[in-house]
Amino acid sequence: MKNIFLKYGRFLLLGLVAVFATGMAYARKFADDAHVVIDWQMNAPLNSDFASGISGWGMNFEGIFDLTPNFTVGAFANFHTNHRYFNRQEISLSPTAALTTDRQNSAFQLPFGVSAAVNFVDHGRLIPYFGIKTGAMFARNTSYYNAYYVQDKSWGYYVSPEIGLRIYPANTKHFGFHVAGFYNFATNKSKVLSTDIDNQSNIGFRVGLFF
Numbered sequence: 001m002k003n004i005f006l007k008y009g010r011f012l013l014l015g016l017v018a019v020f021a022t023g024m025a026y027a028r029k030f031a032d033d034a035h036v037v038i039d040w041q042m043n044a045p046l047n048s049d050f051a052s053g054i055s056g057w058g059m060n061f062e063g064i065f066d067l068t069p070n071f072t073v074g075a076f077a078n079f080h081t082n083h084r085y086f087n088r089q090e091i092s093l094s095p096t097a098a099l100t101t102d103r104q105n106s107a108f109q110l111p112f113g114v115s116a117a118v119n120f121v122d123h124g125r126l127i128p129y130f131g132i133k134t135g136a137m138f139a140r141n142t143s144y145y146n147a148y149y150v151q152d153k154s155w156g157y158y159v160s161p162e163i164g165l166r167i168y169p170a171n172t173k174h175f176g177f178h179v180a181g182f183y184n185f186a187t188n189k190s191k192v193l194s195t196d197i198d199n200q201s202n203i204g205f206r207v208g209l210f211f
Helices: 001-031
Strands: 034-045 058-068 069-094 098-118 128-147 147-169 176-192 195-210
Touching: 001 034, 001 058, 034 069, 034 176, 058 098, 058 176, 058 195, 069 128, 098 147, 098 195, 128 176, 128 195, 147 195
Parallel strands: none
Antiparallel strands: 034 058, 034 195, 058 069, 069 098, 098 128, 128 147, 147 176, 176 195
């Protein structure tokens, strides 16, 4: 056994070193190609008066991986809340019932799923891209009045094309700034008091960092 070890041990040692070096190379490449994106998000609903107006109560989080210099895939989750205040008014609830009150509506959206993007160029410090996100969306629409509230929750399919720009302040691709404009559409349907919310669409933009 001692002779066998002396004869083949060096080959085993060289093989272990080669495997370790290969693993380190792949780990380094994965670290170079994997990124985390954190954005602050502005959002404005398009097809509903329930909670209209632009709002900055949102964040976007992504994990992306560069399959090639021009194509990335990943996963995302973001959230947003829009508010709208209504002065005191009469709300018809049914042919025989009505409610007179002021109220504040709150629309919360939480989409998550997978993403893909195509870079228009694959080098330089400014990388414009076109991307798309798709998955599911949880929505919670709430109307607060006095000490009470009415709320409806729903799930739907979500899709969101976006166009953006990744900005690298240094030659390395480990840190940079991110800017994107987006449109999204979801099939969620809700009813709160007398307001029907059939499907939800928004436009907005994101500003953030990626690592």
